[in-house]
Amino acid sequence: xxxxxxxxxxxxxxxxxxxxxxxxxxxxxxxxxxxxxxxxxxxxxxxxxxxxxxxxxxxxxxxxxxxxxxxxxxxxxxxxxxxxxxxxxxxxxxxxxxxxxxxxxxxxxxxxxxxxxxxxxxxxxxxxxxxxxxxxxxxxxxxxxxxxxxxxxxxxxxxxxxxxxxxxxxxxxxxxxxxxxxxxxxxxxxxxxxxxxxxxxxxxxxxxxxxxxxxxxxxxxxxxxxxxxxxxxxxxxxxxxxxxxxxxxxxxxxxxxxxxxxxxxxxxxxxxxxxxxxxxxxxxxxxxxxxxxxxxxxxxxxxxxxxxxxxxxxxxxxxxxxxxxxxxxxxxxxxxxxxxxxxxxxxxxxxxxxxxxxxxxxxxxxxxxxxxxxxxxxxxxxxxxxxxxxxxxxxxxxxxxxxxxxxxxxxxxxxxxxxxxxxxxxxxxxxxxxxxxxxxxxxxxxxxxxxxxxxxxxxxxxxxxxxxxxxxxxxxxxxxxxxxxxxxxxxxxxxxxxxxxxxxxxxxxxxxxxxxxxxxxxxxxxxxxxxxxxxxxxxxxxxxxxxxxxxxxxxxxxxxxxxxxxxxxxxxxxxxxxxxxxxxxxxxxxxxxxxxxxxxxxxxxxxxxxxxxxxxxxxxxxxxxxxxxxxxxxxxxxxxxxxxxxxxxxxxxxxxxxxxxxxxxxxxxxxxxxxxxxxxxxxxxxxxxxxxxxxxxxxxxxxxxxxxxxxxxxxxxxxxxxxxxxxxxxxxxxxxxxxxxxxxxxxxxxxxxxxxxxxxxxxxxxxxxxxxxxxxxxxxxxxxxxxx
Numbered sequence: 092x093x094x095x096x097x098x099x100x101x102x103x104x105x106x107x108x109x110x111x112x113x114x115x116x117x118x119x120x121x122x123x124x125x126x127x128x129x130x131x132x133x134x135x136x137x138x139x140x141x142x143x144x145x146x147x148x149x150x151x152x153x154x155x156x157x158x159x160x161x162x163x164x165x166x167x168x169x170x171x172x173x174x175x176x177x178x179x180x181x182x183x184x185x186x187x188x189x190x191x192x193x194x195x196x197x198x199x200x201x202x203x204x205x206x207x208x209x210x211x212x213x214x215x216x217x218x219x220x221x222x223x224x225x226x227x228x229x230x231x232x233x234x235x236x237x238x239x240x241x242x243x244x245x246x247x248x249x250x251x252x253x254x255x256x257x258x259x260x261x262x263x264x265x266x267x268x269x270x271x272x273x274x275x276x277x278x279x280x281x282x283x284x285x286x287x288x289x290x291x292x293x294x295x296x297x298x299x300x301x302x303x304x305x306x307x308x309x310x311x312x313x314x315x316x317x318x319x320x321x322x323x324x325x326x327x328x329x330x331x332x333x334x335x336x337x338x339x340x341x342x343x344x345x346x347x348x349x350x351x352x353x354x355x356x357x358x359x360x361x362x363x364x365x366x367x368x369x370x371x372x373x374x375x376x377x378x379x380x381x382x383x384x385x386x387x388x389x390x391x392x393x394x395x396x397x398x399x400x401x402x403x404x405x406x407x408x409x410x411x412x413x414x415x416x417x418x419x420x421x422x423x424x425x426x427x428x429x430x431x432x433x434x435x436x437x438x439x440x441x442x443x444x445x446x447x448x449x450x451x452x453x454x455x456x457x458x459x460x461x462x463x464x465x466x467x468x469x470x471x472x473x474x475x476x477x478x479x480x481x482x483x484x485x486x487x488x489x490x491x492x493x494x495x496x497x498x499x500x501x502x503x504x505x506x507x508x509x510x511x512x513x514x515x516x517x518x519x520x521x522x523x524x525x526x527x528x529x530x531x532x533x534x535x536x537x538x539x540x541x542x543x544x545x546x547x548x549x550x551x552x553x554x555x556x557x558x559x560x561x562x563x564x565x566x567x568x569x570x571x572x573x574x575x576x577x578x579x580x581x582x583x584x585x586x587x588x589x590x591x592x593x594x595x596x597x598x599x600x601x602x603x604x605x606x607x608x609x610x611x612x613x614x615x616x617x618x619x620x621x622x623x624x625x626x627x628x629x630x631x632x633x634x635x636x637x638x639x640x641x642x643x644x645x646x647x648x649x650x651x652x653x654x655x656x657x658x659x660x661x662x663x664x665x666x667x668x669x670x671x672x673x674x675x676x677x678x679x680x681x682x683x684x685x686x687x688x689x690x691x692x693x694x695x696x697x698x699x700x701x702x703x704x705x706x707x708x709x710x711x712x713x714x715x716x717x718x719x720x721x722x723x724x725x726x727x728x729x730x731x732x733x734x735x736x737x738x739x740x741x742x743x744x745x746x747x748x749x750x751x752x753x754x755x756x757x758x759x760x761x762x763x764x765x766x767x768x769x770x771x772x773x774x775x776x777x778x779x780x781x782x783x784x785x786x787x788x789x790x791x792x793x794x795x796x797x798x799x800x801x802x803x804x805x806x807x808x809x810x811x812x813x814x815x816x817x818x819x820x821x822x823x824x825x826x827x828x829x830x831x832x833x834x835x836x837x838x839x840x841x842x843x844x845x846x847x848x849x850x851x852x853x854x855x856x857x858x859x860x861x862x863x864x865x866x867x868x869x870x871x872x873x874x875x876x877x878x879x
Contacts, residue, residue, distance in 0.1 A: 093185050094187075094218070095188070095220055096219050097221070099193065099222070100195055100229070101191045104222050107315065118334070122333070124187060127177050131190070135190040138170065138188055138190055138206075139193055141163065141166050142197070144201055144205075147277070150240060151192070171209060176681065178213060186214070196278045198266075198294075200297070200298065217303065219295050219305065222307050226398050235345035238357065240373070241279050243361055244282075245432050250395065250397045252282060259284050259287045273367075274360070306413040306415070307322075315338060320333050346433075347387060348385050349387065350433070352441070356445065360445065369453070372455055387433070390433075394426045403421075486502060486867065494867065501873045502866060511866055517757065521805065524805055528644040531566075531643065533569070534569065541621045541625050542568075542625065543567055544569065544572060544628055544629065545568050546630050548600070549633055551580045551582055553582045558679060558814065560589065562680070562814050562817075564817055570621050571596065572598070573595055574597075574599075576601045580837040585834060600615075629702075631661075636807060637763075638760065640760060640761065655730050656730050658702055660732070662699070664764060666687075668798055669685045674839055676835055678815075680765075685803055686801070687801065688799075691865065696796055698755060700716060702716060708722065709725035721745060733757070737754075739754040742754050766793075770859060773794065775841050790854050798868075799865070
C-alpha cells in the first residue's frame with residue numbers, strides 16, 4: 092500500500108482538494124483509494140495534532156482539549172487503531188492523508204520523526220505531496236489568516252527577513268514561547284518558515300528519504316473549476332477517471348485597511364491578556380476582528396518584491412527538479428514602491444474599539460470561569476431564555492426543493508419554539524475519541540441465576556446477529572432469549588448454532604397468535620426459566636445497542652451509579668445512514684457515528700426508550716418499550732431512572748414509552764438505535780414480508796423520521812477492541828462463520844435484486860436525495876404526524 096501524505100500548503104488549494112476528496116470518498120474507495128474519515132472529516136487535523144511535540148501547543152490542540160501529553164498520546168493511539176481498522180476492512184492500494192498543518196506548522200525534526208514512526212506501522216511506501224505558488228502571492232493571504240488569529244507584527248518583519256539572509260532560521264527565531272492563555276502561538280505570531288520551499292523539501296526528505304517530496308503547481312483556474320479532479324488523479328497517482336465536480340469561486344482577498352485595523356487591535360488585546368485577568372475564546376477573538384471589517388483594495392503582491400528577489404534562484408532550481416513546476420508560476424511583477432502598511436481609514440483608533448468590546452470580553456471571561464466550575468450549562472440556559480427571538484433561518488437547498496408546504500410552515504414555527512432541536516444537553520463531549528475499554532471476563536453465577544438477560548425478536552437479521560451478541564456479552568449481558576418468525580436468510584440457523592454453543596436460547600415463533608408476533612413472544616418469554624431466574628430483564632432489538640458511557644462501559648458500571656433503581660429508561664439516540672450506501676460487513680457501531688441532536692423532543696420517536704428492569708415481580712407483562720401491569724403491593728419498591736441515573740418514577744411508573752424535557756438524560760447510558768444502517772440495508776429491511784410503496788410510512792416517511800446525521804457521537808466505539816476480540820472467538824467456530832457469511836451473501840443478493848425493481852430503486856434514489864438539517868427533519872416529521 093502506498094501512502095500519499097498531502098501536506099498542503101496553506102492558501103494554495105489545500106482546502107479545495109480536501110473538499111473534493113471528501114465528496115469523492117466512497118467513489119475512490121471502489122478504486123482502492125482510502126481517504127480515512129477517522130483522521131478528520133476533511134482536513135486530517137487529528138493526524139497533525141497527534142504528532143506535534145508535547146510543548147508545541149497550537150490553536151487546534153488548545154481549542155480541542157489535547158494540551159496535555161497524556162491526552163495527545165490517547166489521541167495518537169485512537170487514531171492509529173482507527174487507521175489500522177479501516178485498512179484491514181478495505182485493503183486499499185492507496186491511502187491518502189491530508190492536512191495543510193503538516194507542511195506549515197511542523198518545524199521540528201522530532202515531529203517529523205514521530206509522524207514517520209506512526210505511518211511506517213501502516214506502510215513504508217510514503218510519498219509527500221505539496222502544492223506551491225509564488226511566495227509573494229501566498230504571504231498576503233497567510234497574513235490575513237494570522238490577523239484573525241491574533242498576529243501583532245506587520246509585514247515589514249518578513250520584508251526585512253527577505254533582505255537579510257537565512258529565511259528558514261530567521262522565521263523560527265520569530266516564534267514566541269507558546270502561551271495559550273496570552274494568545275501566543277507559533278503559527279499565529281511567527282513568520283512562515285515554510286515559504287522557503289527548498290529548505291522545506293530538505294527538512295522532509297532528511298526524515299522520509301531523498302526524492303520523497305513532490306511539489307506541484309497551484310493554478311487557481313484549475314483548482315476552482317470542475318476539472319480539479321484531474322489534479323487529484325495526477326497528484327495521487329489515481330489511474331481511473333473520477334468525474335467532475337461543481338466549480339467554486341476562490342475566496343476574495345482581504346482589504347489591506349482591514350488588516351491594519353486588525354493588527355493594531357491585536358497589539359492592544361495581547362497587552363490586555365498579558366495581565367492575566369481575562370480569558371478570551373478564539374471564536375470571540377475572530378468575531379471581534381470581523382467586526383472591524385472595512386472594504387478596500389487588498390495587499391498588492393508586486394509590492395513584496397524583496398520576497399520575490401530572495402527566492403528567485405531557489406524557485407528556478409525547484410522548476411528543474413519538479414516537472415509540474417514552471418517558471419511562470421513564480422512570475423510576479425515587482426513594483427517600484429515597496430509595501431507600506433495601509434491606512435486603517437476613518438480615524439480608526441484601536442483603543443476605542445477595545446473599550447467598546449470590553450464588555451464582551453468580560454462576559455466571556457465570566458463564562459469561561461463558570462465552565463471550570465461546572466456552571467456553563469446553566470449560564471447557557473439562562474442566556475437562551477433571555478435572548479430575543481432569532482431571525483428566521485433559511486431552508487437548505489434540498490429542503491427547499493423537497494419539503495411540502497406544511498413542513499415548511501412547521502420549520503418557520505420551530506425557529507422560536509422551545510421544541511427546536513439542538514445539541515446543548517449534557518456535558519459529555521461525544522466527538523472526542525477516548526481510550527478503548529478493557530475486556531471483562533464472564534461473571535460467575537449460581538445455576539439458578541441467569542443474570543442480565545436480553546429477550547428479543549428477530550426476522551431476517553443474519554448479518555448483524557454476531558456483532559450484536561458479541562457486543563452485549565462484552566458489556567455484561569449474561570444470557571439471551573431470542574424468538575424468530577418467517578426467516579429466510581439464515582437467521583434461525585445462526586441462532587440455532589449459537590444455542591448449540593451455549594451462548595443463547597432460540598425459540599421458533601412461526602405459530603404466533605394474537606395481534607403481533609412480538610407481543611406473543613414476550614408473553615411466552617415470561618414462562619421461560621431464563622427470564623424467571625434473571626436479575627435484570629432487557630427487551631431490545633438487534634438494531635439497538637446499549638451504550639454505557641461511564642466507568643469501563645459495562646452494565647455493572649451503570650448500576651453503581653443507580654444502586655436503588657429497579658427500572659432504567661434507556662433513551663434512543665437515532666443514528667442515520669452516515670453517507671454509507673452499500674451493505675458492508677464492518678461493525679455497525681464503527682460504520683455509523685452520526686446521529687440526532689441530544690435535545691430533540693419532537694417528533695415523538697426521537698426520545699423513545701426501551702426499558703431494562705430488575706426482576707422483582709413488580710410488573711406482570713413485558714411490552715415493546717416497557718413492562719406493564721404494575722402490582723399494587725410493589726408500587727413502593729419501584730424506582731425508575733433515566734440514562735443519567737436521575738429519578739423519573741413519577742413520570743414513568745404507570746405508563747409512557749418516551750422521555751420528556753423533564754426526564755431526558757443519557758450522560759451515563761443511551762440506547763444507540765441504528766434503525767437504517769446503510770441505504771441498501773434499509774431497502775432490505777423495508778421489503779420484509781410485504782409489498783412496498785414509497786409514499787407510505789413504511790418507506791420514505793420512515794427514512795425521513797430516522798435518518799439523523801447532524802451530530803457525531805463516537806462514545807460507543809471505545810468498545811470496538813473488545814467487540815472484535817469476542818467476534819473472533821465466535822468466528823473461530825467454522826459452522827458459525829460459514830452461516831454468518833452465507834447470511835451476508837443473502838442480504839447482498841437481495842439488495843442487488845431490489846435495485847433491479849423499479850419501486851425499490853425509486854425509494855433508494857429518493858431517500859438519498861433527502862439531506863436535511865435537524866430542524867428541517869423535525870419540521871417534516873411533524874407534518875407527517877399531522878397528515879397521519
